[in-house]
Amino acid sequence: MASIEFQQVTQAFDKNVIIKDLNLTIEDGKFTVLVGPSGCGKTTLLRMIAGLDPQTAGSVLINGKDVTRIAPGQRGVAMVFQNYAIYPTMSVRENIEFGLKNNKVPKEERTRLVESISETVGLRPYLDRKPSTLSGGQRQRVALARAMVKKPSVFLMDEPLSNLDAKLRVQMRIELIEMHKKLGTTFVYVTHDQVEAMSMADTIVLMNQGKIQQEAAPETIYHHPSNLFAAQFIGVPPMNIGELGIDGVKFGFRPEGAILSKEQGEAHYSVQGVIATREMLGSETIYQVKSGDHSFMIKCTEDRFSVDDIVFLDIGAEKLFFFGEDEQVINRDDRRFADYLNVLRGQRHG
Numbered sequence: 387m388a389s390i391e392f393q394q395v396t397q398a399f400d401k402n403v404i405i406k407d408l409n410l411t412i413e414d415g416k417f418t419v420l421v422g423p424s425g426c427g428k429t430t431l432l433r434m435i436a437g438l439d440p441q442t443a444g445s446v447l448i449n450g451k452d453v454t455r456i457a458p459g460q461r462g463v464a465m466v467f468q469n470y471a472i473y474p475t476m477s478v479r480e481n482i483e484f485g486l487k488n489n490k491v492p493k494e495e496r497t498r499l500v501e502s503i504s505e506t507v508g509l510r511p512y513l514d515r516k517p518s519t520l521s522g523g524q525r526q527r528v529a530l531a532r533a534m535v536k537k538p539s540v541f542l543m544d545e546p547l548s549n550l551d552a553k554l555r556v557q558m559r560i561e562l563i564e565m566h567k568k569l570g571t572t573f574v575y576v577t578h579d580q581v582e583a584m585s586m587a588d589t590i591v592l593m594n595q596g597k598i599q600q601e602a603a604p605e606t607i608y609h610h611p612s613n614l615f616a617a618q619f620i621g622v623p624p625m626n627i628g629e630l631g632i633d634g635v636k637f638g639f640r641p642e643g644a645i646l647s648k649e650q651g652e653a654h655y656s657v658q659g660v661i662a663t664r665e666m667l668g669s670e671t672i673y674q675v676k677s678g679d680h681s682f683m684i685k686c687t688e689d690r691f692s693v694d695d696i697v698f699l700d701i702g703a704e705k706l707f708f709f710g711e712d713e714q715v716i717n718r719d720d721r722r723f724a725d726y727l728n729v730l731r732g733q734r735h736g
């Protein structure tokens with residue numbers, strides 16, 4: 387087991403600075419998910435931990451020890467990539483055993499390790515098969531087993547499920563959560579899929595353009611986003627954002643934070659709108675409501691409206707967020723919060 391620490395880390399390729407003065411602590415034994423849009427620097431961060439691309443400046447510590455001068459193979463980390471490479475000519479057993487043979491682990495120990503790991507990932511019945519006879523999910527498990535068998539103290543995974551179909555991905559997510567519980571090893575998992583991040587992480591590290599936007603438990607990021615980026619990246623559909631009309635301030639509310647009705651309610655902010663689109667998803671329906679210059683996505687558990695219906699959109703004060711001109715969230719105990727609530731109330735319909 388191991389913690390990971392970035393201290394004032396900068397990474398530049400040629401003259402391009404990708405990450406600048408980054409500070410981050412990844413806790414020992416936790417399932418940490420790095421999430422953010424394509425190109426934000428997630429893989430770059432992972433490769434620095436693994437030692438594949440050493441940082442330009444600053445220090446990376448594993449378990450409190452500066453690993454800058456330690457070769458990738460000596461860091462006690464294992465990495466699983468998106469395009470996992472498994473050897474097609476070797477059996478499942480040989481694939482898993484490969485790294486152990488290289489490290490001169492004795493035969494008996496190898497057999498014991500392979501059997502125990504293949505049990506963990508559910509590959510026991512397939513040990514003598516060739517990868518070509520396995521499903522995509524089973525192959526992905528071979529790649530995971532091959533990394534796990536080396537007993538790393540840090541497990542790095544870079545979008546390991548992105549080649550799988552939607553159903554298998556959901557299943558593998560659950561398996562990874564269970565695997566993490568069983569192993570108790572530090573997991574650092576990279577994805578650009580916020581649903582994956584929300585469902586698996588103990589801690590989410592949300593990145594954009596090489597900078598950490600927020601680092602918190604999934605429910606904290608969801609309920610207390612620290613800025614506009616976090617508010618709009620986490621959650622489907624994303625948080626609705628509107629212009630308050632003063633000070634460059636924006637207001638926001640979650641798609642499930644509004645109540646739709648035919649008659650105006652008593653809520654703090656209430657406007658009239660028209661249903662522009664309706665998506666029936668089974669247990670819930672998502673309506674797009676156009677109101678003046680704004681377009682809001684509203685999630686309802688009941689499917690009561692049709693396209694072109696005139697509706698009222700009611701949002702209680704406790705469901706509202708405000709973001710300053712600097713795009714940072716305005717805390718509820720900030721004096722400005724009450725002022726902005728009053729401005730919105732003044733914009734109430736009727």
Ligand SMILES: Nc1ncnc2c1ncn2[C@@H]1O[C@H](COP(=O)(O)OP(=O)(O)OP(=O)(O)O)[C@@H](O)[C@H]1O
Nearest residue numbers: 399402404422423424425426427428429430431578
């Ligand atoms: N070896 C390299 N040489 C030059 N530029 C690089 C190199 N590796 C990464 N970059 C650049 O660094 C930035 C971050 O890349 P990175 O691969 O870390 O993104 P990412 O967050 O993993 O994105 P994705 O979700 O698409 O995988 C990109 O602009 C990329 O072009």
Ligand SMILES: [Mg+2]
Nearest residue numbers: 428429430544
């Ligand atoms: Mg990447």
